[in-house]
Amino acid sequence: MALRGLHVNERNFLNRIDIRLILLILCLNVIGLFNLYSATHGPHSRDVESLFLQQIIWLLGGWTIFFIMTFLDYIWVNKIIWVIYLLNVGALVYTDLKGKVVLGGQRWIDLHFFRYQPSETMKLCLILILARILLNRNSTGRGMGLRELFFPLILIIVPFALTVKQPDLGTAMMLMFIGGTMLFFVKIRKSILAFIVVTGLVAMPIAWKYGFKDYQRNRVLTFLSPDQDPQGTGYNSIQSRIAVGSGKFFGKGFRMGTQSQLEFLPERHTDFIYSVLSEEWGFVGSIIVLFTFAFLFKICFEIGLQARDKYGALITIGVTAYIFWHMFVNVGMVIGLLPIVGVPLPLLSYGGSGMITTMAGMGLVSSIAYRRYLF
């Protein structure tokens, strides 16, 4: 390769940009749109039909942000991240006080042209602020002790608590998982890891008794034995499993899924979008989507390894964790391996705030790839 060894700035545009990353995201976009069209165009779903077009608009917005992020050096984020983080925490506080209540959750701020969900953008803010703080922590040796962990933990716990209060346990959990992954990546002392595991085990029953709301307890109980109350709390879980299973090997075909089209599946266009896919495209379609995600993670890791600096590597880990944990919880829930938690599947579920956040995150990764070392 003639370009090998050249200075970063001397490589041309097409060689610098990571085209594989873009192709994989596009691939998920196309699958996502086909699937969303089916999910929103059943015989009785006039009310959600327009969401398909809205999603296309979000997607176009998402790609715009993606490319803006790609061409800006990600270092600039470092300079303003404190302001953004604090603004986002402010938005969360505002949401808790005055936000729009939809389906029992107070998660949105009504901006008239769309409903903004601050907890969604918080995920990205958290990644960026942790990357900045963890930059100065030493990754070698024994790892971070309590003193070094104190500040990062505060940064995680504040938005976590505000999101739990909405209540939106799913999103709060995502914040915890993403933050935890980044801390783990930088290295935590073994004694502290052990301490966390023990505390977790002790805190679980206490939280169960006092911290959880009834419906949250029910979800877990339902997960453990779904057939106890198939009419009520187990309904979603059972319907989703029937939908996935009835897709068999090749699926029922585009717009032919009875479970989704005839509205047995709840939240078809958001949390249970993967059920729609599994029902209509079967084992083959389900696996293809999982593999596409796997490729995406692989490429993200490659980019992280070649990143110009530690900051870039940390951001890449954060964004990858963001997508992975969403996929993990969402797909796990849909196929009956995890309790029902309202977490969307990135790039496939309908949702403006989520789409913009995901694309902004991928844009950062793309920016890191754009400025990586090539040897």
Next chain:
Amino acid sequence: MSEYISNPDEAREFQSRYKNLSIFIVVTLVIFVLRLAWLQVIQGSELRQFSEKNRIKQNKIAAPRGLILDRDGKALIENLPGFEVVISPQYIEDMKQLAEVVGPVLGLEPAKVIEKIQKNKRVNGPFALIRLKDNLSREEVFRLKRVRLDTPGLEIRESIVRHYPLGEDGAQLFGYVGEISKNEIAKLNEKYRSEIIFEQGDIVGKSGLEEYLERKIRGTDGVSYIQVDAHGRETVTEIPNIYGEKIKDLDSVHGNSAFLTIDRDIQEAAYKSFTNLNRIGALVAMKSNGEILAWLNAPSFDPNYFATDIPVRIWNKLTSDPFKPLRNKVIQDHFSPGSTFKPLVAVAALQDKVITDKTVLNAPGRFFFGGRWYHNHNKNGEGLITVYDALERSSNVFFYQLGIKLGIDKMYNYISLLGLGSRTQIEMTREAPGRLPSSEWKKSIRGEEWQPGENLSTAIGQGYVAATPLQMALAYNTIATEGKVVKPFLVKKVVDHDGKVLFERFPEVLRDVTLPQPNGYKIDVDTFRIVKEALRRVTNGTRGTAKNLKIPGVQMAGKTGTAQVMSFTADQIYAKCESRPIHMRHHGWFVAWAPWDKPEITVAVLAQHSCHGNPGAAPIARDVIEAYFKKYHPDIIAEALKKGDKHAVQIMHVPAEGD
């Protein structure tokens, strides 16, 4: 920025951690894939059966639309029970067999049935119901019921057929219903956002009051849930049901009924008169307080055809008819008012003191102005006449002179008070605003100065002036009531199924033009009285243009008018009207009220291509007014007949000399 690459230990640490994370991801994905394989490959057949055997079918129970009744409670639109045949496409096993069984029963080609099903699947998705035919005959129902069980997907349902007892009469007013189209779903859902959700298969009002009153008379659809097997047949399965038991059926709520101000007797009298004379055009009759009594357009269509599938042949005929049977000309089209505009000009001239009722002007057979001749329809002219004579005989030359004296802007300022040039805001969609020109209007629309010659044509109701029949009725009603501009309305009240009144409208005077109006103008009672007397002479004077039309015991006041459809040279105008092809003949107008001094009813009739206001339009107005008095004041007519008021009984149809 610390460059971690420069720290080899850190780089090595990170590499091992990437490895750990990768392992975690791979393990997760392997578990997911195994789980998917378990559900979809190993348990797949079982779960597929589960999804097929246990389906809840949502059956929509369409709510009956509310009735539309006249002011006495007589039905104008009602519901009849019927049957329809629908197909649930997902249960079809053998489309060809279905088409071959169902087609002959319904009188459809099997290929047509298949085409219809496939088109519906394409447009509305694979699970949307298809209404093959509604309003089935008894025989069709019987024959379909026999094949139903062997034909999965086929279903016979009870339905409601909208029935219009008056048929063609007033069809454009009442409108019709039909199955919602794909475009309408989006449009109506936007319009009635968060009030009604429209779905494919819904029956909605497509025009007229059916459309306008949609929200009020629609009702709320119910839902029934039944458990069906893979063929769409109702079943009970032995597997404990996980959906059914707790879902409750939802009954439909009957739509509210609307009482109109329309009087069915007068409506029918108007229709009879219109059809007897075989006229094309529009008619509106209103009480002097604004309540519309009758409203019709001709030619017309029978909305009962529309309640079922409209045969393409009939639809094509309706849409290609040059006289536009689907159009509601009473408000949707505007026309030159012709001489019916003269009384409004007279009001302006008298009020502006350009003339008084004693002013005598010379009205010869033609008039020279601005380098050309303007003609009177009576070539001999009328000689020296007052405004009374001018209106009685409909002198053009007299009004040419008023036009010159007033100028367009004064005409505009006075006549706009009477409601011309603006919408009446009646409860109907797509109302035309009409057109009342002013010099400013011409400048802004055409970018040209107003020409003095245009004052002349405007003064006799030609040129730019255009009005809907309803606007003309309203303007004359204002003269009749000596200045009260009323709000015309059609819906008297809306009651729910238990008879509770949800909405009621009472007559309303929008403005009294004898008081100064926002534009600084007003019209005195005395002015109106002069014009009223003049219009009384039109039907009662010795030389009135409608002197042949009488009602025993009731004196009408009104004005004939002729509106040119296209321009002709002076000597062509009247000589050859009847001999021209029909679409080139003039429109005849007659606008009248009665009794002339204490008005109760105002009628505007437009008889298109009938050549003359009288006998083109005027006899119809007379018949409507007579029907009104026969119903509401039979004593007056009876008394007059007893007295042997010969003059009054005499009804002649003499062709009028002029207009």
